[in-house]
């Protein structure tokens with residue numbers, strides 16, 4: 428997938444773009460439908476997401492994020508724009524006030540490439556109740572209190588499930604598991 | 605620079621999923637500009653979003669969507685992707701990091717501050733979120749802000765100088781979460797004026813008697 432995005436960035440290659448689209452567009456639609464029930468509006472967001480994938484391909488950094496993560500962030504931002512008519516405040520790495528990441532150590536460089544695989548295994552290993560909360564939060568764009576309302580469970584339970592899931596994923600990503 | 609007070613995972617998580625409103629998000633994003641550790645945490649959480657996207661059950665998509673994408677790409681009016689939205693400035697290091705500087709419309713010295721009393725001043729920042737207010741507060745060096753409690757939730761991010769209260773010391777990049785249980789008296793430290801971004805969903809409640817007692821001391 429990384430190579431396909433690179434082809435789009437460097438050569439504006441439409442065949443590669445079509446493969447990215449075939450794989451991800453139906454998934455982005457499922458993601459968007461988590462909150463938007465109108466199929467036509469969902470497809471509009473899918474369309475805009477991929478226009479952005481094409482235009483921003485040069486900005487994709489496979490060292491920093493998996494392709495699926497990058498596409499998730501694009502679709503997420505468009506959904507915020509469409510549904511809430513709000514902007515999403517984000518830091519700007521080109522801003523002189525931006526505090527850059529510390530120099531990566533050799534250890535970090537190795538773990539970067541393994542992050543995706545490790546994350547995959549660890550999400551699969553989570554208890555179903557934690558996965559359910561994660562899916563609602565990411566797909567239905569629900570804040571902590573809204574997840575509690577949807578599942579009819581106390582807010583404290585939502586907080587602890589998310590905290591458990593995140594701390595477990597983080598521990599595994601840091602290679603301390 | 606070291607940051608000691610970070611946003612709770614709850615805020616980072618809701619920022620990563622997209623559920624966090626714009627005004628709260630402004631405080632979180634500005635903290636992220638100054639804090640590589642929290643950026644890494646958010647990136648990991650976004651990785652979970654990516655993973656869930658990968659695992660989603662695909663929903664069939666109309667054939668025309670791809671052709672409409674190509675149509676839009678080919679349209680001559682397609683805007684170029686901007687590499688950076690940072691406002692151009694001198695080589696001097698700005699006090700307000702992006703995205704805060706963009707929202708405020710300039711760096712601290714370019715803003716029209718509004719006097720508040722207590723020797724302090726404020727600058728209101730518009731966001732798309734109506735129920736939540738965002739403002740910059742400037743507290744003169746060495747001065748206290750009158751004791752107050754909070755009707756709701758308040759996030760305070762220090763961008764210049766420092767303040768301290770019963771819960772600790774807060775310098776550039778530090779973020780304080782306060783809810784209705786916290787009654788505190790922040791005090792700007794002596795070295796320089798303290799400038800912070802305060803985001804809140806309810807007006808501050810000053811203990812009026814205490815405020816009246818400290819007012820003369822503040823020189824109002």
Ligand SMILES: [Zn+2]
Pocket residue numbers: 607609610611635639641642643
């Ligand atoms: Zn932090």
